Amino acid sequence: MSSFYPIFLDIKGKKCLVVGGGSVAERKVKSLLKFAAKVTVVAPQVSPEIENLAVNQNLTIVKARFEPSHMENAVLAIGSANSKEVNQTVYNEAEKLKIPVNIVDQPELCTFMVPSLVRRGDLSIAISTSGKSPAVAKTVRKLLEAEFGNEWGEYLEIMGEARKIAFKTEPEQKKREEMFNEIVKANLLEMIREGNSDGARRKAMEIIKP
Known part of the structure; x- marks a missing residue:
């Protein structure tokens, strides 16, 4: 190991x-x-x-x-x-x-x-085989690149923006966690994939600032 x-x-x-x-x-x-x-x-x-x-x-x-x-x-x-x-x-x-x-x-x-790296905006996924097989790391990277598209970068930007607002407006950690979980369940990724990034952002803000 x-x-x-x-x-x-x-x-x-x-x-x-x-x-x-x-x-x-x-x-x-x-x-x-x-x-x-x-x-x-x-x-x-x-x-x-x-x-x-x-x-x-x-x-x-x-x-x-x-x-x-x-x-x-x-x-x-x-x-x-x-x-x-x-x-x-x-x-x-x-x-x-x-x-x-x-x-x-x-x-x-x-x-x-x-490591071999997949980057989507501020999302970074690192793959390492501890030097045993760069070819395997490259194969895994290609699989992840197909799974994680550019929409993940936009998604993370929205989540980061929502997080900043939540920390300013909601002092209770438990309530913030509930907000973040609700955003995650709100299917924002699919909205972004369909070209509706503005709608995804509005949806996140509605949850953070009801």
Whole structure:
């Protein structure tokens, strides 16, 4: 059984280090940028796509061989270099500094795993096989993508709005829970799927503010 504890990290505006400049590094960089991280890529050479990302994104490119100083102030590190020696050095340095580290395709050199992810607005569903089979994680992700459409993002926005209002207007926790349960049973998802997002929002507000 996996010893990895599932957790979501807030990396907005924080330095995340990616060592390597190839196609794997590209994917890692794009994923980190989606979560508003300040990404630093360290590699003697980087792909044209990474170069392009640096034009308008919160991305710094350091064209050099990895050195321990590159890890300064990083909150996590990902190693995707072509050199096993470099990746091992990244891991060793991260461990020394107690920085979470992931060396791609080497589970034994990982203190965190990057899950396969389904995102629908603020709804995030993470899938991990603890490094045993990325192919299985990808298969599960595709199944979930088919099950959870974009309407879930809108649905969650409405639920979040209703929750804020309920906490301002209803002091009793039990009554708030009853309100939320009633909203969940109100078939808002189906209304959103049918293109009636405004109607779904009105229905939720009617329950919160009777």
